[in-house]
Amino acid sequence: MGRNAQLPGGHERFLVRTGAPRAEVPDDSGCGVLHVDMDAFYAAVELRTRPELVGRPVVVAGAGPRSVVLSATYEARRYGVRSAMPAATARKLCPDAVWLPPSRDAYREVSDGVMALFRDITPLVEPLSLDEAFLDVSGALRRLSATPADIGVRIRERVAADHGITCSVGVGRAKFVAKLASGMAKPDGMVVVPAAQTLSFLHPLPVSALWGVGKRTEDALRSHGYATIADVAAAPVDRLRRSVGAAAGEHLHALAHGHDDRHVVPESEEKSVGAEHTFDADVQDRGACERELLRLAQRVAATLRRKALKGRTVSIKVRFSDFRTITRARTLSAATDVAHEVHATATELFREAASGAAVRLVGVRVEGLTAGDAAEQLTFDAPEPRWRDAEVAADDARSRFGAAAVRPASLLSPDER
Numbered sequence: 001m002g003r004n005a006q007l008p009g010g011h012e013r014f015l016v017r018t019g020a021p022r023a024e025v026p027d028d029s030g031c032g033v034l035h036v037d038m039d040a041f042y043a044a045v046e047l048r049t050r051p052e053l054v055g056r057p058v059v060v061a062g063a064g065p066r067s068v069v070l071s072a073t074y075e076a077r078r079y080g081v082r083s084a085m086p087a088a089t090a091r092k093l094c095p096d097a098v099w100l101p102p103s104r105d106a107y108r109e110v111s112d113g114v115m116a117l118f119r120d121i122t123p124l125v126e127p128l129s130l131d132e133a134f135l136d137v138s139g140a141l142r143r144l145s146a147t148p149a150d151i152g153v154r155i156r157e158r159v160a161a162d163h164g165i166t167c168s169v170g171v172g173r174a175k176f177v178a179k180l181a182s183g184m185a186k187p188d189g190m191v192v193v194p195a196a197q198t199l200s201f202l203h204p205l206p207v208s209a210l211w212g213v214g215k216r217t218e219d220a221l222r223s224h225g226y227a228t229i230a231d232v233a234a235a236p237v238d239r240l241r242r243s244v245g246a247a248a249g250e251h252l253h254a255l256a257h258g259h260d261d262r263h264v265v266p267e268s269e270e271k272s273v274g275a276e277h278t279f280d281a282d283v284q285d286r287g288a289c290e291r292e293l294l295r296l297a298q299r300v301a302a303t304l305r306r307k308a309l310k311g312r313t314v315s316i317k318v319r320f321s322d323f324r325t326i327t328r329a330r331t332l333s334a335a336t337d338v339a340h341e342v343h344a345t346a347t348e349l350f351r352e353a354a355s356g357a358a359v360r361l362v363g364v365r366v367e368g369l370t371a372g373d374a375a376e377q378l379t380f381d382a383p384e385p386r387w388r389d390a391e392v393a394a395d396d397a398r399s400r401f402g403a404a405a406v407r408p409a410s411l412l413s414p415d416e417r
Contacts, residue, residue, distance in 0.1 A: 008184075008204060008205065011184065011191075011201065011204075013026065014026055014181065014184075014191045014192055014193055014194075014197075014201060015184075015185070015189060015190070015191055016149060016152075016153075016189070016190040016191065016192055018189075025147075025149045025192060026149075026192040026193070026194045026197075027194040027195075027196070028147050028148045028149045028171055028192050028194065029147075029194075029195070030173055030195040031148050031149075031171050031172050031173050031178075031192065031193065031194065031195055032136055032137055032138030032141075032148060032173070033134060033135070033136055033137075033171070033172055033173065033174060033175055033177075033178045033264065034134070034135040034136075034137055034148060034151065034152055034155070034169055034170065034171055034178055035132065035133075035134055035135075035169070035170040035172075035175070035178035035179040035181065035182040036118070036132065036133055036135065036152075036155055036159075036167050036168075036169050036182065037131065037132040037167060037168050037169075037170075037182045037183070037186070038114070038131035038132065038159075038165060038166075038167045039074075039165070039166045039167060039168055039186060039187040039188055040071055040072065040073050040074060040077075040187070041071060041107070041110075041130065041131035041165070042060040042070050042071030042102060042107055043058050043059070043060050043071040043072060043073045043076075043100075044071075044073075044164075044165040044166065045103065045106050045107055045110050045165060046058065046060060046100050046103065046106075047073070048164045048165070050100070053098055055075065056073070056075060056097075056098055057072070057073060057075040057076035057078075057079065057081070057094050057096060057097040057098065058072065058073045058075070058076060058097060058098045058099075058100060059071075059072045059073075059076050059081060059087075059090055059094070059097045059098070059099050059100070060072070060099075060100050060101075060102055061087045061090070061099060061101075061102070062087070062101065062102065063101060064278075064279075064280035065087075065088070065280055065281075066086075066278050066279075066280060067086075067087045068083075068084050068085060068086055068087060069081060069082065069083055069084065069085045069086075069087060069090050070083065070102055071083060072090070072097075074187055076090075076094050076097050079093045079094035079097075080093045080094075081093055081094050081097070107130055108130065110163050110165070111130040111131065113162065113163055114131075114159060114163060114167075115127055115133065117155070117158055117159065117162065118133055118135055118155070121135065121137060121140055121144070121151060121154075121155070122135055122136060122137050122139065122140045123266060124136035124137075124139070124264045124266050125264070125266055126264045126265050126266060132182075134175055134178065134179075134264045135151075135264065136263070136264035137151050148171045148192075149171055149190070149192050152169040152171055152190045152192075153190070155167065155169060156169060156188075156190065166187060166188040167188070168182050168183075168185040168186045168187060168188060168189050168190065169181075169182055169185060169189075169190040169191075170182030170183070170184070170185060170190070170191050170193075171190065171191070171192040171193065172192075172193040172195075172198070173193075173195040173198060173258075174198075174258065174259075174260035174261075174262075175260055175262050175264065176211045176255055176260040177193050177198055177201070177202070177258065177260070178193075179211070180202075180205075180209060181193050181201075198258040199233070199257070199258055202229045202230075202233075202256065202258060203228065203229050203230035203233060203256075204228060204229075204230065205228065205229050206227065206228060206229075207221045207222065207226050207227065207228065207229060207231070207232060209229060210229060210232070210252055210255050210256065211255060211260075212248070212251060212252070212255075213252070217244055217248065220243060220244050221243065221244065221252075224239075224243040226243075229255075229256050230256075232252055232253065232256040233253070233256035233257055235253070237249060237250060237253045240252060240253050270307070270309065270369055271367065271369065272311070272365050272366060272367040272369065273300055273303050273304055273307070273309065273311070273365070273366050273369070274300060274315075274363060274364060274365030274366070275296045275299045275300050275303075275363065275364060275365075276296065276317060276361060276362065276363025276364070277292055277295070277296060277361065277362060277363070278319075278360060278361045279292075279359065279360060279361065282321040282358035282359065282360050283358060283359045283360075284358045284359075286350075286351075286354065289350065289354070289359050289362055290347050290350065292362050293316070293343060293346045293347055293350060293362055293364060294339075294343045296346075296362065296363065296364040297339045297342040297343035297346055297364050298339045298343075300339070300342060300364050300365070300366055301336075301337055301338055301339035301342055301366075302339070304337035304366060304369075305337045308371060309337065309369045309370070309371065310335035310336055310337045310369065310370055310371075311335055311336065311337070311366035311367055311368050311369045311370070312331055312332050312334070312335045312336075312367075312368040312370075313329055313330065313331045313332070313366065313367040313368040314329065314330055314332065314341075314342050314345040314346055314349070314364070314365070314366055314367075315327055315328065315329035315330075315349075315364075315365045315366075315367060316328050316329075316346050316349045316350055316353070316362065316363065316364055316365075317361070317362065317363035317364075317365070318350065318353065318354060318359060318361070318362055318363075319359070319360045319361035319362075320355070320357040320358065320359060320360060321357060321358040321359070321360050322357065323360070324357075325361075326353055328349040328350075328352070328353045329349070329367070330345055330348070330349060331368070332345065335368070335369075335370050336366075337388070338387050338388045339387075340387035341387070342364065342366060343364075346364050350362070
């Protein structure tokens, strides 16, 4: 059903209309899980400074020929434009759209503010991306003298007032149900699924609405006669196992009966931090690839420092023009968050692994993460100058004056040089 599924016929009773009196709100007792999803997030953030574009089809995407749609307003979506769609396809579908480049720092700033708002309500916040999160509000109800639906209303009001964007909220007894509900609430709405009506909410929906059902699993289910969630719920679990495999069969059978025992997990340990870039045209020049590795290493290291993390293993990803993809990794003697060290290792790996073929994509990743506040191991042969000190100073300059304030000289354009 996707993230923006419309509310199916017969499900209107679950929709909470803006300003509805409490008596009209579905019973939310026992529904302590909320899923909150920003509406057309990147596009909405851009429109805050471009109010003249409100109501027009707007698409946020990079400028390169291989760029993909990052976000689109609902006016553009009416033409079939969707996130992750190739930009060239989107231009054909909606030739009159206004195209805007992404403002990544602004998205991060708004996301941080929204997540902080959530954490003011409950410490049990599980972000899924910059623009969506699960909240477990069960323990906050008494403190806030509110019901889950009341909290959903407050969140929508505060996001709009504090950040100038809208969000949609799903309320249910389990994560799976709450996420489905928020998708049906879009845009700028709230859907509450009473615990006692969970099955009547789920069973009319198509099997594609089940969490974890992609195109292949959907085809397999339909080929065995399962069209709706009710069909899956009615099937013997042994038969489901034979249709889609043992693990998937048991998982889908549980969901079809409204069972989702996963808790909202506020802190998930990050295993790696990475960044990658697809070139606008295939690149044969190895120097250009190494400069891109430097830019990516700068991004990765800055993210590590911002999150107070360090990592011991540096890996690269290289995709060639024929789409052949390789990865290589090397473990350092000590954990690092220094771009100079990350880039040096990435460059060595690239020179050892890259053939003469043209390159389509390069990526850099740091793994084996640990807390970055651990004591630094000093050695007598430590290299000079102290690269980390310089990079921390550059972080401060960029935070004050913008991302382009301080960069390695090799990343300057010919005009800037």
